[in-house]
Amino acid sequence: MIKVGVVGGTGYTGVELLRLLALHPQVSLTAITSRGEAGLPVADMFPSLRKRVDLRFVAPQDAALTECDVVFFATPNGIAMKQAAELVAAGVRVIDLAADFRIRDVAEWQKWYGMEHAAPELVAEAVYGLPEVNREQIRKARVLANPGCYPTAVQLGFLPLVEAGLVDTASLIADAKSGVSGAGRKAEVHALFSEAADSFKAYGVPGHRHLPEIRQGLARAAGAPVGLTFVPHLTPMIRGIHATLYAQLKTEVDLQALFEQRYASEPFVDVLPAGAHPETRSVRASNLCRIAVHRPQGGNVVVVLSVIDNLVKGAAGQAVQNMNIMFGLEESLGLDLVPVSP
Numbered sequence: 001m002i003k004v005g006v007v008g009g010t011g012y013t014g015v016e017l018l019r020l021l022a023l024h025p026q027v028s029l030t031a032i033t034s035r036g037e038a039g040l041p042v043a044d045m046f047p048s049l050r051k052r053v054d055l056r057f058v059a060p061q062d063a064a065l066t067e068c069d070v071v072f073f074a075t076p077n078g079i080a081m082k083q084a085a086e087l088v089a090a091g092v093r094v095i096d097l098a099a100d101f102r103i104r105d106v107a108e109w110q111k112w113y114g115m116e117h118a119a120p121e122l123v124a125e126a127v128y129g130l131p132e133v134n135r136e137q138i139r140k141a142r143v144l145a146n147p148g149c150y151p152t153a154v155q156l157g158f159l160p161l162v163e164a165g166l167v168d169t170a171s172l173i174a175d176a177k178s179g180v181s182g183a184g185r186k187a188e189v190h191a192l193f194s195e196a197a198d199s200f201k202a203y204g205v206p207g208h209r210h211l212p213e214i215r216q217g218l219a220r221a222a223g224a225p226v227g228l229t230f231v232p233h234l235t236p237m238i239r240g241i242h243a244t245l246y247a248q249l250k251t252e253v254d255l256q257a258l259f260e261q262r263y264a265s266e267p268f269v270d271v272l273p274a275g276a277h278p279e280t281r282s283v284r285a286s287n288l289c290r291i292a293v294h295r296p297q298g299g300n301v302v303v304v305l306s307v308i309d310n311l312v313k314g315a316a317g318q319a320v321q322n323m324n325i326m327f328g329l330e331e332s333l334g335l336d337l338v339p340v341s342p
């Protein structure tokens with residue numbers, strides 16, 4: 001059994017991790033942290049976990065973390081980078097759901113995240129955990145940077161086109177919508193029911209911190225820098241991301257066959273039949289990314305529709321998928337979930 005710790009067990013990605021890990025046949029949950037709730041039974045805070053998780057929260061520096069085989073950080077940006085070195089030195093593998101180890105250029109990370117990096121040496125060795133791209137490196141990772149939610153949906157949608165050099169990579173456009181749980185469980189005015197329900201807005205148009213992460217991933221796939229316009233939106237639903245992606249085609253190609261072949265052996269990417277319009281509800285509470293590719297009116301613009309559950313393939317599910325790869329387990333162990341509908 002893999003001994004697992006979760007730092008940040010009271011947040012949305014934390015409780016989603018616990019839901020998945022509680023059912024995982026090879027996991028022994030060992031330590032779940034909270035700064036304010038240490039001593040409280042986890043199931044008292046989350047009745048959904050009653051009779052599934054019988055641990056109490058411990059403080060984030062609890063010694064039990066160093067006895068784990070792997071520790072997930074489901075914490076705000078800037079936390080894992082301060083604790084990871086000590087854990088790695090103790091032989092513990094680290095999976096960070098935040099952004100501390102996602103951007104290889106530390107100066108660029110500091111610019112977007114507005115803080116000094118506490119562990120640049122670990123950034124250099126960290127592996128970006130998008131299994132559809134990086135499976136071999138993930139196997140050996142000691143520090144795993146779990147991708148952001150928007151970056152997962154956007155990269156998976158663009159990758160087949162960019163890797164094959166079929167589109168103009170100077171003019172990519174990603175128009176993405178997220179449910180409110182993407183903002184986390186912390187109290188914030190813009191996430192209040194009366195602020196977010198029955199309304200719809202774009203945000204971060206001048207520059208969102210996921211822009212450098214997506215550009216980094218697509219540039220790697222293209223073998224050269226890419227130009228990307230990324231516009232996120234907040235939509236009044238709880239879970240889900242819907243990304244509508246636009247690219248200018250340079251070469252004639254069977255787009256449907258390209259996408260089907262690229263993802264033929266991927267357990268969590270489902271390329272829908274030609275003409276489909278995926279909806280977020282079709283992936284809700286599952287680790288799936290469902291994709292449809294269109295070429296409206298036979299023109300030169302490719303439109304890709306990509307949907308994920310931000311808390312699962314966009315965070316906790318992908319983190320468990322990465323853990324499975326890191327520990328040599330079947331990649332879909334504990335993740336064979338049918339989406340919840342309605």
Ligand SMILES: NC(=O)C1=CN([C@@H]2O[C@H](COP(=O)(O)OP(=O)(O)OC[C@H]3O[C@@H](n4cnc5c(N)ncnc54)[C@H](OP(=O)(O)O)[C@@H]3O)[C@@H](O)[C@H]2O)C=CC1
Nearest residue numbers: 008010011012013034035074075076098182184185186315
């Ligand atoms: N929500 C989403 O859809 C996604 C989130 N992410 C990323 O995952 C991370 C967690 O997000 P999310 O679960 O939404 O956030 P939440 O705000 O819901 O939860 C944050 C958690 O971190 C803990 N925490 C806060 N500060 C500290 C600290 N200084 N030391 C230790 N623990 C701390 C909190 O617990 P307590 O206060 O009890 O200690 C809480 O459990 C973030 O980095 C986020 O950007 C990534 C992809 C998608």
Ligand SMILES: CC(=O)N[C@@H](CCC(=O)OP(=O)(O)O)C(=O)O
Nearest residue numbers: 098099148149178179180182183
């Ligand atoms: C709806 C919403 O607010 N979404 C968050 C992104 C989700 C997230 O947590 O991203 P990281 O893992 O990179 O921090 C935002 O736009 O800031």
